[in-house]
Amino acid sequence: MSGAAKPVSKSQTTITELMIPSYANFGGKIHGGILLSLMDKVAYACSSKHAGTYCVTVSVDRVEFLKPVEVGELVSLHASVNYVGRSSMIVGIRVEAEHVKNSTVRHTNSCYFTMVAKDDHDKPAEVPKLILETHNDVRRFIEAMHMKEIKSRINEQLDDVKSTLHVNEAMELLKKERCVIAFKDDE
Numbered sequence: 001m002s003g004a005a006k007p008v009s010k011s012q013t014t015i016t017e018l019m020i021p022s023y024a025n026f027g028g029k030i031h032g033g034i035l036l037s038l039m040d041k042v043a044y045a046c047s048s049k050h051a052g053t054y055c056v057t058v059s060v061d062r063v064e065f066l067k068p069v070e071v072g073e074l075v076s077l078h079a080s081v082n083y084v085g086r087s088s089m090i091v092g093i094r095v096e097a098e099h100v101k102n103s104t105v106r107h108t109n110s111c112y113f114t115m116v117a118k119d120d121h122d123k124p125a126e127v128p129k130l131i132l133e134t135h136n137d138v139r140r141f142i143e144a145m146h147m148k149e150i151k152s153r154i155n156e157q158l159d160d161v162k163s164t165l166h167v168n169e170a171m172e173l174l175k176k177e178r179c180v181i182a183f184k185d186d187e
């Protein structure tokens with residue numbers, strides 16, 4: 001049972017967290033693992049609100065740490081269900097870092113978590129349909145459809161490359177690359 005359709009707005013979730021010194025890496029910037037863990041937390045909160053069940057993370061896409069986050073900044077993670085399948089949901093997350101003293105807000109990352117709703121027997125559970133109330137909701141749903149399709153094409157192509165690759169015949173490909181072939185005797 002998936003229950004009545006729900007609007008995107010009903011499960012939209014924001015988490016804000018202060019970046020404390022213990023979150024820093026050796027370089028003094030916020031550790032990417034901390035940010036990843038916060039992204040997972042907000043993706044879970046958002047997807048489970050929509051599904052009304054426990055959810056698991058299946059796939060994480062487009063996590064790129066393009067701009068460092070500093071200790072003392074407030075990081076806000078805004079999550080929305082962009083797309084629903086039968087049991088899966090694609091949650092879009094926008095990460096922003098706010099410098100409290102000068103009130104500047106930087107968009108540091110956008111990423112996509114695929115979450116699957118689970119029933120009481122740990123099986124994928126059908127989720128409610130998504131009510132698209134704005135043009136943005138429609139745009140995000142269609143973008144997610146494209147993303148799913150492109151990802152599945154990439155996965156197929158990578159499988160093809162792996163299954164057809166013969167290392168000895170592919171050596172030519174490496175000639176201009178910055179690597180040195182140095183097989184040990186027993187290779």
Ligand SMILES: CCCCCCCCCCCCCCCC(=O)SCCNC(=O)CCNC(=O)[C@H](O)C(C)(C)COP(=O)(O)OP(=O)(O)OC[C@H]1O[C@@H](n2cnc3c(N)ncnc32)[C@H](O)[C@@H]1OP(=O)(O)O
Nearest residue numbers: 033034036037040056057058059085086087088114116124
């Ligand atoms: C100081 C430093 C600190 C460092 C600190 C670091 C912390 C860094 C934290 C990072 C955070 C990480 C994230 C952890 C978050 C958890 O720990 S959650 C737990 C981990 N995840 C899991 O355990 C999931 C394990 N997988 C499963 O349970 C099953 O494979 C699944 C996903 C339910 C699929 O089950 P299945 O029997 O294959 O079912 P099936 O009907 O075929 O698929 C169900 C749906 O999944 C979809 N699906 C299946 N596979 C995929 C896929 N690969 N991609 C997309 N969709 C898929 C299907 O398309 C289907 O969708 P619908 O058509 O129903 O919409």
